[in-house]
Amino acid sequence: MSRIGLFITCVNDALYPQTPKAVVTVLERLGYEVDFPTAQTCCGQMHANSGYRDDAAKLARSFEEVFGGYEAVVTPSGSCAAMVRDQYPDLTGSDFGARVLELSEFLLDHAGVDDVGARFEHTVTYHPTCHGTRALGLGDKPLRLLRNVAGIELVDLPEADQCCGFGGTFALKNSEVSTAMLEDKCRHADRTGAEYLAAADNSCLTHIGGGISRSGGPRPIHYAEILAATA
C-alpha cells in the first residue's frame, strides 16, 4: 500500500492539533501508512475566495510541489478539498484535485470502510458544512461513519443545511449578517441538547464554537476525533 500524504490545513496547524492527530490514529488503525510532509502550509483558499488570484496561484503551486509524490492526499477539511478540486484547474492548470480526498471520501470510497471501530458514548449533533456538502458533494458520508460508532447517540440538528455564516472573510466584511446567521445556528444547536456538535471542517467549527462559547450549547468537535475515540 502506498503511503498517504496528510494535509492538515493551516487552520489545524495553528489551532487544532487534535484533529490531524485523530486522522493519523484512524488511518493507522486501519493499517495505512501516513506521511506528514512538513513543508505544507495552506491550500490558498483564503486568498482565492477573497479575490487574490495571483497569491492563491502561488500557494497552489507550492501545494502541488509538496504533495506531488503522493497518490492519495487525505485532509480533514471538506472546504480545502473542494478548493483544490474546484479551483486548482483554473489556478495551476492541473487536475491535482482528483488525488485530494476529504477523510470520509477516503474511508468510504477509497478504503471501502464504513465502520472504523470507534466508541464514543455521547450525544452528538452533526452540522453538514456548506463546502463539504455542496461544493465537494460529501452528502452524508461523515454521518454514515458516525452512525457506525459504538455508543454514540446522534440527534438531528434543526435546519442543518443552513450556512453558519462563516464564509472566510465574509465573517469580517459582512460581520452583522454573518452574526445573524451564526445566532440562528447556535440556537438550533443548543436546542438539540446534544453534548457535542460535530462537523467536517474546523474553520466552520471555529465560527460556531466561537458563538457557542458565549451563548452556550454543545461542544464543537471535528468528526475525525469521534472516529479516533475508542472509549
Add this chain to the structure above:
Amino acid sequence: MSTAFPKAAKVALGMPQLRSNLAHATGTIRGKRAAVAAELDDWEQLRDAASAVKADVQRHLPELLETFERNAIEAGAKVHWARDGAEANRIAARITREAGADEVVKVKSMATQEIELNEHFEAEGLAAWETDLAELIVQLAEDRPSHILVPAIHYNRTEIRDIFKGRMKDAPADLTDDPAALAEAARRHLRRRFLSAKVAVSGANFAIAETGSLVVVESEGNGRMCLTMPETLISIVGVEKLLPSFDDLEVFMQLLPRSSTGERMNPYSSIWTGRAEGDGPKDVHIILLDNGRTDVLADEVGRQALSCIRCSACLNVCPVYERTGGHAYGHVYPGPIGAILAPQLEPGRHDDLPYASSLCGACYEVCPVKINIPEVLVHLRQTGPHGAGEKAAMGAAQAVMARPGLWRAALRAARFFSRPWRRRGYVRRLPFPGSKWTVSRDLGVPPKESFRDWWKEHER
C-alpha cells in the same frame, strides 16, 4: 471599494418586522419549491438541458437575434433595438404618444424595472400603472421592489391593508387584511385601468427565435389582460431572453414555475407571434434591449449570469438575502443573482456585492439553469478592485505561507504570544480588524503542543 451593502444590511437587520416577514415568506416558498422539484425524477437532466440551451444561445446570440427579428417582423411586429435603458425608454414613450395615449398599463417586468421605465414616463408626463398585485402595492407605497418575483415580500398583509386604505382611492372603507379581500380590492381597482388603457407595456420570459414569438408567464391574469385588451403592445425584452426553438419551451416551462412559485404549472402562460387580425393588439412592438448585456457576454465566466430566467429560487434559499431583504443590495436584481449581475451590468458600481455571500452554494444547488453563482462571485472578486490595506495584508500572508520556514516561525510566534490566554482557552476581544470577529464570537487559542511537535515524537 464600496461598503454600501454591509451598511444597508446592518439597517435591515435592525428591523425585526422585516426579518420575520422575510423569514416567513422565503421559508414557505423554499419548502414548496423543494417539494415540487423532487417530484420530477429528471429534474437534474432538465437543469442540464436548460443550462446547455442557454450556453448555446450565448454562443450564437447575434445570429439568433437576427432570426428572431426577421420572424417577428414577418408575423407583423415592429422590432426596435435599444443600446441602453434611456434609448428603450425613449422608444417606448414615443410609441405611447403616437398611439394617442398618456398612460400605459404594465405587466410585471424586471427589464422595465431595470431601465426605470416608470420614472422615465413620469418625467415625460406619462403614467405607467403596475397591474401585478405586488407591484401595485409597491407602486402605491412609493417604495422599491425587494424581490424579483414577490416585489412586496417585505410587507405583511396588515401593512398591505394599510397601504391600500391610505393610498388607493377606491379602496373599500371596511377593508380587512384577509388576503381574498385585499385581492378583490386590487382587482376592482385594476379592472377600471384595463378597460380604459390604450397601450400596454410588458417584458417577456422567453423570445423564440424560430417563430418570432414572445412568452409571458404569470399567476394573476393581469398579464393576459394587458397583453390582449389594449390596441398597442410594447414589449421590452433583454437580448439574453432568446431561445432557439419553440421546443425549448418544454424544458423551461417545467423548470420555471416549479422554481419560482413552487407550482407545477403557472396559471397563465401567454404566447403571441406578431399580430393577429381581429384578435388582440393591432400594433405590436418589440424593443430588444442590450443595456450592458453584450459586455457581460464577453466575460466567459461571468456570462453565465445571462442564463438567468429570473425565477428567484436563489433569493429564497439565500441565507444573506433572507436576513437583509432586497433593498440592501441597492439594485433591482437583489440576492445571489443580483450579486453577480449588478456589478457586471454596471461596471465600477456595486463592487461590494460579490462579497455579500458566504459562498455557501445554496443558490447554485437550486438554480434551474445551473448558474454556478459561487464560481462567478469568486471570479468577480478576483477581477474586481481591492482595498490597499487588505491587499498588503493578503500579500504578506501569502509571502509567509509560501515559505515553510517562515510559516513555522509564525506558528511558533502565535503560540508564544497567546500564552496569557491559554488557560482560559479563548480570546474575547481583539483589536480591529479582529474586532469584526470578536464582536460576536470568541476565538480559540493556539495549543501548547502543535501537531508538528507531536508528529516528530510520533514518527520516532
